[in-house]
Amino acid sequence: MKWLKRIIIALFSLALLGVGAIAAAYFYVLPELPDVNTLKTVKLQTPLRIYSSDGKLISQFGEKRRIPVDFQNVPPLLIDAVLDTEDARFFEHHGIDPIGITRAAFILLTTGKKSQGASTITQQVARGFFLSREKTYIRKIKEIFLAIKIEKALSKEKILELYLNRSFLGNRAYGVGAAAQVYYGKELNQLTLPEMAMIAGLPQAPSAANPIRNPARAMNRRNWVLSRMLEKQNITQAQYMEATQSPITAKYHGAEINLYAPYISEMARDYLVEKYGEEEAYTGGYNIYTSIDSTLQLEAQQALRNNVYAYDERHGYRGPKAVLWTDSPLNNQDIIDRLKQTKAFQGLLPTAIISMSEQSVRVLTAKGETLEIDWQGLKWARKFISNKRQGKAPKMASEVVAVGEQVWIRNNGEFWQLAQIPEVASAIVSLDPHDGAIRTLVGGFSFHTSQYNRVTQAKRQLGSNIKPFIYTAAMEKGYTLSTLINNAPINNADTRQGTAWRPKNSPDRYTGPTRLRVGLAQSVNVMSVRTMRYAGLDMAINTLVKFGFNAEDIPRNESIALGSNSVTPLQVVTAFSTFANGGYRVEPYFVERIEDSYGQIIEQSNPTLACKPEPDQLEAATEDPFASMADELQQPTTQVTEPSCGDKDSRYAPQIISEQTAFLITDALKSVIWGGGNWSKGTGWNGTAWRAARVVKRHDIAGKTGTTNESRDTWFSGFNPKLATTVWVGFDDHSKELGRTSWNANAAKDQISAAEAGAKTAGPGWNEFMKNALSGTPEAPTTPPEGIISVRIDLATGKLSRKTDYTSRFEYFVSGTEPKEFATEAEEVNDIFIEDSTEELFQ
Structure with missing residues (x-):
């Protein structure tokens, strides 16, 4: 009995010492223990994602890949795999597992090694959020006390949810949602049993057991997880056998970018960084939904790309990227190795000319494929001499390329052709005119080579795109669409610029008094200057400011009548939207x-x-x-x-012009596209954008071309009631001219030649985009607003007409501004005032 009492006293003393030690340890680490209640509102580091308005992922920013998932959305079988592997008694213990601790202690005493951590999932959550991974006793003590506190503060489901979303699983994937995407390109509910087991086995060794880097070790780890699931009776023997025989199918999957639109994604990223700071923006898990329409954005990108290629190719071929050999041919593997040093670019593939015939060549790609480029893909490539000069049209392949040259090729949608990286720049932007939503935005040909966003950053001279706003100022003061303006040389020069400024028409042709509608549609320069003089310089500038152009970018001289002010494409499309929406200046947003x-x-x-x-x-x-x-x-x-x-x-939005003025200018801008007169009677005339009529083939579109001096900037801006779009083409170097092209005997009959201009350089991009963007939508009827009347006028004088033949037409007027006099027979001399010309106009 004496010995029994001693043993009991000893045990009791040890128990007291143990309790005391635990209490001492607790109070020792207490000041350093964080508040576990912060886990209730914890924000996981989740990357920034940017989407289109219809939910297509545009871009993702952030170092860590994480897709947070709620506990109820995790497949039960995946939960079983995780618990069977990491903490089988998770739902039974209160934060620490005595059995596990005893096992780890026994191994430590018998081997002297800390090979068993004995950490429950709750302890791992404590360590992951609050502690380091160093293996020290004090860290373990803190971990135990934190786990107990976490169990009191949070439900088991919430703790497990934190673990599933927090664990690092290799390849920048944090959490099971991201791992499913990174390794298998799937959502969690799409994973198979062996894939779930693979992910469940990653937390302990995300690098060593990585199925991409070390598939053999990963398979062993996966099969061990499956054996644990079988042991715990969470899968059947048949499931186990089938799963263990499954091959490793994991491969790296990047973020599933559904819509590559880098310029708009960079704008969205900048916006969030400015608002929240870089760290918060990249880790806060924000999702930005932009106003971009994914379908229209793809159409805009393709239209810009096609238009830039068309300009670049009609100016000639600048030669190969490099010469790989001349006399001694390389073997195929050496060629492939050299080609792999050049990355594919915007659909352009680096290739080497390995053989050629009279009118075709064979090329080798970096993937070892052999392709044939026939004459259809070579004949465009006459020699580039300058932006204003091209060589003769080639007749044989040897006049274009040589064996041993490294060249670019591209698939134009029909066949493979010789290609080159364009040097010209371009931008396209579209708005919903009713609320300013940016539906498309392409800031350049390639974001890879230039992050400069020309839609928002490039200030370029506007050229004749300014004229609708100049005519608006005059119409608000009293002009009508039938007002006669003298299309004659200007001799009284404006001297505000320091030198005599005498604007000329392009082409240099004058027709005398001409109706305002015709002057705007044919972009007659001297008529625009006289119109501005009528409105007055101050009123013209104030009107431009009302439309959203910056006053500091508008020179105080008459040159603004021809677009000498500097603007961005976004400002231009916003201003044109005012005509489309009835006179309101909306604010663009993305x-x-x-x-x-x-x-x-x-x-x-x-x-x-x-x-x-x-x-x-x-x-x-x-x-x-x-x-x-x-x-x-x-x-x-x-x-x-x-x-x-x-x-x-x-x-x-403020209404900056009347609905009636917006309607009249819009109707005049339709004449830019459709022209007027009667071709069968010899009085027909083209507007400067007649190509749009042939391509888009809709009567609810209106637009205006624009070209600056020496063709340094070219524009086309236009709209229908649903969509307004501006296209700009030029060189980033302001000193470079877009030049001109000579007739190419190898090109189609409807080829573009002579001087580059808004109608020919920017117009085709607008035409292609708007044709596709509006495809399938009904034409909007022309519905005059209240206060607009229509009367028949004489085409020569703009006065009322009693005739109903080709010498007259119905014209729109604001009620009360219509002409009051009828034209006399002596005045009806149409051949002076109505242009019968199919010659191209360059504005």
Whole structure:
């Protein structure tokens, strides 16, 4: 009994010492223990994702790949795999597993090695969020106490959810959602049993057991996980046998970019970084939904690319990228090795000419494929001499290329052809004119070679794209579409620029008094200058500012009548949208909404609407129509696809011109495309954008060409009631001219030649895009607004006409501004005033 009492006392003393030691350890580490309640609101480091308005992933920014998942969305079989592998008694213990600790302690005592961590999933959560991974006793003590506190603060499901989303699983994948995407390109609910087992086995050795880097070790680890699942009776013997026989199918899957639109994604990234800072933007798990329409964006990118290629190729071939050999041919493997040093680019493939016949060549690609380029893909390549000169059209392949040359090729959609990297730059941007939503934005031919966003950053001279705004100023003052303006040389020069400035027409032809509609449609320079003089320089500048152009970019002289002011394509398309929406200046926007990592909307747009508010909403609609647009891209906004007057919280765009003036200018801009007169009677005439009529083949489109001096900048801006689009083409180097091309005997009959200009250089890109963008949508009828009347006028004088033949037409007027006099027979001399010409106009 004496010995028994001693043993009991000893054990009790040891127990007291143990409790005391635990208490001492607890109070020792207590000051260093963090507040586990922060796990209730923890924000996992999740990358920034940018989407189109229809949910297509455009881009992803952030070092860590993570796709947070809720516990209820994790497949039960994957949960079984994780628990069977990491913590089989997870739902039974209270943060620490005594059995596991005892086992680890026994191994430590018998071997002297800390090979068993005995960490539960809760302990791993504690370590992952609050502690380091160093193997020290003090860290283990902290881990134990934190685990106990976590179990009291959180539910088992929440703890397991944190673990599943937090664990590093290799290849920058954090959490099971990201691992499913990175290794298998799947959602969690699409994983097979062996794939789940593979992911469940990764937390302990995400690098060593990585199925991509070490497939053999990964398979052993996967099969061990499956054996644990079988042992715990979570899978059957048949499932086990089938799964263990499955091959390793993991391979790296990058972020599933559904829509490559780098310029808009960079704008969205900049917006969020400026708002939240770089670290928060890249790790906060934000999802930005832009206003971009994925279908239209793809059409815009293709149209820009095709148009740039067309310009570049009609100016000639600049030669091979390199010469790989001359006399002693390389073997195929050496050629392939050399080609692999050059990456494919925007659909251009690096290849080597390995043989040739009279009118074809054979090329070897970096993948070892042999392709044949026939004459159809070679004949365009006459020699480039300068932007203004090209060599003769080739007749044989040897006049274009030679064996041993490294050249670019591309598939143009029909066949493979010789190609080259274009040097010219371009931009295209489209808006919904009713709320300013940016539907497409392409800031250049290649983001890879230049991140310079020409839509928002490039300020270029506007050229004749300015003329609709000059005519707007005059029409607001009293001009009508039938007003006669003298198309004659200007002799009284403007001397504000320091030298005598005498503008000329292009081509240099004059027809005397001409109706305003014709002058705008044919882009007659001297008529635009006289129109501006009528409106007055101050009124013209104020009108341009009302449309959103910056006052500091507008020179105070008459040259603005021909577009000497500097603008961005975004400013231009916004201004043209005013004509499409009835006179309202909307604010362009590209951010529809921002969501946090849990899908909660934290920022919602509030766009300006192009409509009149109800009387009780007038106060909310008040806005300064002359406000600067400097912050136009800092407004987060929302998509409105149809005109709507919204509600009491809506913002309203200022109406800067009357609905009637917007309608009249729009109707005149339709003549830019469709022309006028009667061709069968010899009085027909073309507008400068007649190609658009042939390509787009719609009567609800309106537009304006634009060309600056020496063709340094070319523009086409146009719209229909649903979409406004601007295309710009030029060189980033302002000193370079777009030049001209001579007739190419190898090209089609409808080829573009002579001087580059808005209609020929920017116009084809607009035509292709708008044709495809509007395909399948009904034409909008021409519906004059209230206050517009139509009367028949004499084409020569602009006065009223009693005739109903080709010498007259119905013209629109604001009620009260229509002509009051009838033309006399002596005045009806049509051949002076109506141009019968198919010659191309260059504005």
